[in-house]
Amino acid sequence: MVKILSIKDSNFEKEFKTLLTNRNTLDKKVVKDVSKIIMEVESKGDEALKNFTLKYDNFDIESNGIEINPKDIESAYKKCEAGLRKSLHKAAERIADFHKKQIPEDIEYYDKHKILLGSRWSPLDSVGLYVPGGTAAYPSSVLMLAIPAAVVKIKEIYMCVPCPNGLINPTVLTAAKIAGITKIYKVGGAQAIAAMALGTTLISPVNKIFGPGNSWVSEAKRQLFGRVGVDMIAGPSEIMVIADQKNDPRWIAADLVSQAEHDVFSQSILITDDKNYANKVISNVDSILENIPRSDIARESWENNGLVIIVEALKQAEKLANDLAPEHLELAIEKPESLSNNITNAGAIFLGRYTPEAIGDYVAGPNHVLPTSRSARFSSGLSTLDYMKRTSIIKCDETSINQLGPTAIILAESEGLKAHAISLELRNQGK
Known part of the structure; x- marks a missing residue:
């Protein structure tokens, strides 16, 4: 059963504080395991990749090859169902259009002493993209990670993706071709991050690594930061929906489940000022959970991590949102700007009843790789700037x-x- 809190409860502050701290703990076993994996890759290179890929993905990169043949990528693209291929192209176009608008301009001027001052932006030489495999395939993440790199004209764009039993989702390959990825490697996990950071004979080291993954992937990025650039240390996906009773409860329920179906550790939070409406949403969540393919994952996420908060006035949700700093924030209310103008800690804000988080996942344009685990207090979602560096000029x-x-x-x-x-x-x- 999902947890329900009321802001009027005497223990609300204590319960909410627990919520703020519980999702930022490091698993000591994961830290230790990842450290060993990194040391193995650093000392043994491709031999370590071979052993780990055989162990975790039941796939021999020595006999089958670690890099995906460009002919296989082309074949997957041609075989992709026409409607899906068209949708991928449409999404890619919108993502590219938005990220082109983020490209910064160089500045140069003479000050009063006639000193030339300025700054010059340039793309990174190479990037490594990590795309999760596992329980779901995410071609949308391929587009979101690779297109900004292509927009700023990065020369080498590599991608690592786990391929259980040597298999890869063909739609991921189609997205990779559309996005302009240079090379794709059939390796996943912390070992893939280590290979892209440190380099092996088969995988060249990159300047910066992008992309979400499981706990081992995130921990590898954390441990290797400084030896290589990283975009962020991503945790499980999360959504906060602030909604009034004028919404169709089915809509809000679907929005909550849309995050829960990602991962058993995902978190979905509803804030509303109407308890009866909250109960209607909860009932509809239960109905949706009965009818989706990933119901087991979504149900575990909802029951273990889901939360409903009842406030006396929706204005109170502003502070809760800023404190929690959610990855995704939906303002499904009559005048969403009345709250959004005062909420500064959120990865992305979706304004109004007709702007579900799912539109941002695929085709809106802004990047869907966003800060999690309250890191929206001090960081932002991916942008073109993350794929560039700035050099100061003085003369x-x-x-x-x-x-x-x-x-x-x-x-x-x-x-x-x-x-x-x-x-x-x-x-x-x-x-």
Whole structure:
């Protein structure tokens, strides 16, 4: 049975605080296991990949090859059902259009001392994308991860995807072709992250790794950060829906289940000011759970992690949302802007009754790879900027260095860094 809390309950603050802390714990066994996997890949390279892939995916990369043949990608694309292929192209077009608008402009100007100042953006040389396999295939994630890389013209775009028994979903291959991925490797888990970070004979190291995965994948990214760039440390998917009683309860129930069906650790939260309406939504959740293919996963998620919060006024939901910082936030109310303007901690906000989170998963345009586990307090969803780096540009001439140098000399000497001061003084001698 899903948990129901009322903001009027005497223990509400304690219960809500527990909710804030429970989803940020590290599993010590996962930490230890991942550390061993990374060390194995670093010391043994492709041999370690072979052993781990055989162990976890029942697939021999030595005899069958680790890289997917481009002919197989082309074949999957041609065999893809026409309607599905058209939908993938439509989604790709919208994702590309949105991310092109995010490309930043270089700046360059002369200040009052005639010093040239500026910043220049450039794409990363290479990226590695991780696309989950396991209980579901996500071609939409292929598009979301790869298209921003293509938009900024990254030269090498590699993808790792687990292939149990050597098999890969052909729609994932179709999406990879549409998105412009350079190479696809049949390897998954923490070992795939380690290979892309450290490099092996068969897999070249990349500048930055993108993409969600299970606990082992996330932990590998956490441990390897600094040796390679990472997009974020993603946790289980989550949604918060703030809804009034004017919504069809079936709609809101479907929105809650749409996250629950991702993973048994996913979390779906409803906040409403009407207890009777909340009960109607819960009843409809139960009905939907009876009629979807991934009902076992969704039911476990809903019953173990789902939550309904009853507030006295929807305005109270603002603070709850900002405190919880959900990955996805739906404002299914009459005037969604009345709340959204004061909510700053959310990965993505979906405004109004006709904007379900699912539209953002596929075709809206903004990236669906978003911060989880309350990290929306300090981070953002993927954007074009994540695939680029910024370099500062500074140019002085003889006159400008003489004008500004003395100030820098004083500051250098105050820090006890005499060589810094000397490098400036030498350029100011005799002036």
